[in-house]
Amino acid sequence: MLGLCSVTFSDKRVSEVVAIAKEAGLDGIEWSAKAHVKPGDWRLAFETLRECRAAGLTIPSYGTYYTVGSYEDFDVILQTAEILEASAIRVWAGEEGSVETSDEKRQAIVADAQRIAKLAAKNKQSIHFEYHRHSLTDTPESALQLMKEVDQPNVFLYWQPAESLTVVERVNSFRQLAPMVSTLHVFHWKDYNHRFPLEDGKTEWQQYIQIAQSQTPMPNYLFEFVKDNDPAQLITDVAAFKAWLIAESK
Numbered sequence: 001m002l003g004l005c006s007v008t009f010s011d012k013r014v015s016e017v018v019a020i021a022k023e024a025g026l027d028g029i030e031w032s033a034k035a036h037v038k039p040g041d042w043r044l045a046f047e048t049l050r051e052c053r054a055a056g057l058t059i060p061s062y063g064t065y066y067t068v069g070s071y072e073d074f075d076v077i078l079q080t081a082e083i084l085e086a087s088a089i090r091v092w093a094g095e096e097g098s099v100e101t102s103d104e105k106r107q108a109i110v111a112d113a114q115r116i117a118k119l120a121a122k123n124k125q126s127i128h129f130e131y132h133r134h135s136l137t138d139t140p141e142s143a144l145q146l147m148k149e150v151d152q153p154n155v156f157l158y159w160q161p162a163e164s165l166t167v168v169e170r171v172n173s174f175r176q177l178a179p180m181v182s183t184l185h186v187f188h189w190k191d192y193n194h195r196f197p198l199e200d201g202k203t204e205w206q207q208y209i210q211i212a213q214s215q216t217p218m219p220n221y222l223f224e225f226v227k228d229n230d231p232a233q234l235i236t237d238v239a240a241f242k243a244w245l246i247a248e249s250k
Contacts, residue, residue: 002238003028003060005185005224009231010035014044018051020231024238028058030222031084034065039076045083060220061088061128061183066116068129069094069109074116082123088182089120090128090158093135098142109136110149117152126154128182133162140176147180160185160224161204171207178211178219186241187225195227198237202244209248 004021006029012020014036021029029052031037037045052059062081066074068091081089094101094109101109117127129137129146137143143157159181161170174181188201198205212219221241226234 001027001058001060001220002241003030003058003220003222004234005030005032005063005222007032007035007063008224008226008234009229011229014048015051018055018057020234021057022055023231024223024235025242026057026223026238028052028060030061030063030090031059031086032063033077033080037062037080037084039064039080041080042083045080049084059084059086061090061222062086063090066091067095068092068116069105069112071108071112071115074119078119078123078125081125087124088126088128088156090130091116092132093129093137093143093146095134097134097138098136101136106136110146113146113150113155114152117150117155121152121154126156126182127152128156128158131157131159131162131177133164138162140173143177144180156180156182158183158185159219160187161208163189163191167204167207170204171211174208175211178215181212181215181219183220183222184208184212185224186221186237187223189225192225195225197227197233197240199240202240205241206244206248209244213245213248 004026006017009017033039037048064077120127131137136146157180188198189195
């Protein structure tokens with residue numbers, strides 16, 4: 001499944017994001033809880049689902065910014081995701097790096113992850129940790145430890161290339177985590193403010209694709225952080241990526 005993270009176009013309305021994803025030839029949209037569909041906004045959630053259905057798009061996931069370990073109300077997130085028909089819910093593994101996180105705080109994050117995973121399981125939903133700095137998934141080793149400690153069948157990882165690592169280190173980190181990765185964020189950049197056409201990262205992404213396509217089930221791909229936030233660039237990036245997928249499948 002190829003989709004779009006709606007936060008990529010956070011300045012656009014739901015209807016505009018839907019139109020962009022459809023024109024780019026994508027299969028679905030992960031809706032951002034910050035930029036577009038806030039938890040508890042039932043009317044907008046129903047309208048967003050309606051617009052996606054009309055455009056032939058699915059909603060594979062709900063991109064929340066829930067900080068695991070906060071023990072905040074998670075039911076409203078689950079209910080919003082249910083209205084969106086999003087079975088996957090993206091969350092953050094704390095708000096400090098693995099080195100800075102105390103043992104006590106780590107235990108709280110693990111316990112909260114188990115709590116929300118069990119709540120999600122009742123709705124046949126799953127929990128997915130964002131692979132990111134300033135969290136317990138900032139390194140492959142810490143992410144693996146977290147997954148082992150949480151030990152719930154409906155908990156998975158997202159993965160994206162970490163800007164602080166070399167390409168070799170990125171590839172190795174993905175290879176380590178691939179069996180637990182449900183979704184890859186697709187982009188090519190130096191950092192948030194320096195983004196490039198995906199084609200410039202062809203040789204790097206071909207390595208990720210090769211690893212991803214060997215997994216069962218194969219992960220989803222969600223496009224994010226397009227150069228200049230340009231819809232036309234997204235179309236170009238998606239076309240290039242599809243060509244790489246086809247080449248790998250031969």
